[in-house]
Amino acid sequence: MRNGITMIAGLAVSGLLFGGCFGGPDQGKVNKVKSSEKTQEPGRGYLCYPTKGKITIDGVLDEPDWQRAPLIEFIPVGTTPEGHTPTQATGRLLYDKDNLYIAMEAQDKDIWATLTKHDADLFNEDVLEAFFKPKKDNPMYFEFEWSPNNVLLDLVIPGFDRSYESNARSAVKIHGTLNNPNDVDEKWVLEVAIPFTAFKDVTGPPQPGDEWTFTLARYDYLKYKGKEFQLSATAKLSKPSFHSLEDYDVLRFHE
Numbered sequence: 001m002r003n004g005i006t007m008i009a010g011l012a013v014s015g016l017l018f019g020g021c022f023g024g025p026d027q028g029k030v031n032k033v034k035s036s037e038k039t040q041e042p043g044r045g046y047l048c049y050p051t052k053g054k055i056t057i058d059g060v061l062d063e064p065d066w067q068r069a070p071l072i073e074f075i076p077v078g079t080t081p082e083g084h085t086p087t088q089a090t091g092r093l094l095y096d097k098d099n100l101y102i103a104m105e106a107q108d109k110d111i112w113a114t115l116t117k118h119d120a121d122l123f124n125e126d127v128l129e130a131f132f133k134p135k136k137d138n139p140m141y142f143e144f145e146w147s148p149n150n151v152l153l154d155l156v157i158p159g160f161d162r163s164y165e166s167n168a169r170s171a172v173k174i175h176g177t178l179n180n181p182n183d184v185d186e187k188w189v190l191e192v193a194i195p196f197t198a199f200k201d202v203t204g205p206p207q208p209g210d211e212w213t214f215t216l217a218r219y220d221y222l223k224y225k226g227k228e229f230q231l232s233a234t235a236k237l238s239k240p241s242f243h244s245l246e247d248y249d250v251l252r253f254h255e
Helices: 064-068
Strands: 046-050 071-073 075-077 089-095 099-107 127-133 141-146 152-157 169-175 187-195 211-221 229-233 249-253
Touching: 064 089, 089 211, 099 127, 099 211, 141 187
Parallel strands: 046 089, 046 249
Antiparallel strands: 071 089, 075 229, 089 099, 099 187, 127 141, 127 211, 141 152, 169 187, 211 229, 211 249
């Protein structure tokens, strides 16, 4: 978007070695994840499991399905500002016949978000992001950004079309005090349901075995109303751009 975030047109990742949550390459067999202790290794494929119960979008990840969903860890992108230790963030993904569910937790000592308008330039403040490219042979992909204020920016790319409306539902739970530079915050938690109708121009609801490519991403501003920030993402991006499609991880929908 800005500050080194530039779009790169190209094809999505293909032929990645499936590890971590995909298990080993033993004749394409997939090992089921037994608990949330299984952590997805960045730069590998990720299994998206179907829900067994209802997901309530409230910013509290207390459903058993979230506890079963494997974690995927964020890793720094580009140069870390001097004197700053990157703060940890993790994500999880689930799906049902109607929605793609995302949960992200971002540790943050100073949570900052003042923008309140839908489709505002949320990347100018603390933000969590998700990028999905459903089809290898279609250049269209989707960007979603959420602020600690629970404001959404949703885009279709190419074109960065802000007239696009995904009808995503989201909730944020802040563990700390928003926009207070005089205390030390802990983290903020985002919970999202994106209806599969949001991707209807490219694909319908996924079937077990379908594969998309994706990354989760983050801008972490280092202090309240500061200009320095750290980028991080779940994919191993080869350059400081969340639009490096060739580096996205594979998302495989499990049965």
